[in-house]
Amino acid sequence: MTRLFAAAIAVVIAISFVSAQPASGKTSIAAEKGPDGVWTWTLPAEGKVNVGNLLAMYGSCREVTLIFDPKKLAGEIEYNTTEATTLSGDQIDMFVSNTLAEFRMCLMDSGGSQVRVIPAAESITMASVVTEEQLESIPDWQWITVRFQAEYAEANQLRGALQNLTTRQGGVVNPISGSNSLLICDRADRVKLMCATCREIDNEIKPDIRSHVVPAAIELEQAVKGLRELFQSRGISGPTFTAAVGQHNVVVRGSASLHDEVDAALKAMQ
Numbered sequence: 006m007t008r009l010f011a012a013a014i015a016v017v018i019a020i021s022f023v024s025a026q027p028a029s030g031k032t033s034i035a036a037e038k039g040p041d042g043v044w045t046w047t048l049p050a051e052g053k054v055n056v057g058n059l060l061a062m063y064g065s066c067r068e069v070t071l072i073f074d075p076k077k078l079a080g081e082i083e084y085n086t087t088e089a090t091t092l093s094g095d096q097i098d099m100f101v102s103n104t105l106a107e108f109r110m111c112l113m114d115s116g117g118s119q120v121r122v123i124p125a126a127e128s129i130t131m132a133s134v135v136t137e138e139q140l141e142s143i144p145d146w147q148w149i150t151v152r153f154q155a156e157y158a159e160a161n162q163l164r165g166a167l168q169n170l171t172t173r174q175g176g177v178v179n180p181i182s183g184s185n186s187l188l189i190c191d192r193a194d195r196v197k198l199m200c201a202t203c204r205e206i207d208n209e210i211k212p213d214i215r216s217h218v219v220p221a222a223i224e225l226e227q228a229v230k231g232l233r234e235l236f237q238s239r240g241i242s243g244p245t246f247t248a249a250v251g252q253h254n255v256v257v258r259g260s261a262s263l264h265d266e267v268d269a270a271l272k273a274m275q
Contacts, residue, residue, distance in 0.1 A: 073122035125175025145194035
């Protein structure tokens with residue numbers, strides 16, 4: 006009798022424990038469509054998100070058919086903010102994109118109001134190709150490909166500078182042989198950052214042409230030869246030094262910072 010009573014108590018406790026757990030697969034996000042047709046998502050300060058249910062809700066709000074492998078998205082994520090948060094417009098897309106990033110997955114438009122959820126590592130095979138001019142109009146959460154054309158910097162050098170800026174799973178930076186350009190694929194917010202970085206580096210390397218007065222005590226040809234040897238010995242390639250016709254000047258083509266060094270070198274030759 007004692008054993009039977011103990012077993013009954015154990016069953017009651019187990020039932021009480023199960024009923025106290027949140028329903029499996031539920032999401033704590035409330036979605037509401039306004040009179041203007043715009044959806045708003047309200048997130049409590051703390052919550053868990055079942056990824057499958059989140060995608061179902063997202064597909065319904067965006068009126069698209071979502072295609073994904075549930076085995077690759079099994080489980081849920083947790084979020085925590087200081088207070089309840091309201092999302093609308095691109096904020097909703099970014100929240101879903103960030104959620105999928107935890108599973109190394111991304112959203113990819115497949116046409117016909119269909120969106121696939123694919124591994125980010127495969128994004129370069131499907132991402133839309135846009136120009137650098139179109140880049141700013143692309144929402145930050147979308148995965149895209151851009152061809153960046155360098156004017157002055159070498160593509161391989163730029164590639165090295167971007168390696169630590171790409172998304173670890175899926176970001177691609179490849180030089181295009183024979184064109185001194187890069188193919189950059191990543192989420193738009195990362196692509197914008199990388200293109201801005203490339204353009205800044207490219208402009209810094211942009212050659213500046215100036216004419217430098219050679220001190221009268223130094224022969225013009227000797228000054229040109231000395232400058233060439235000096236910069237070659239320092240491993241600096243790219244600048245050119247030319248004797249100006251009819252003047253006691255040397256014309257230098259190089260980066261803006263290099264010209265200060267040329268003036269210092271000419272002064273030291275006296």
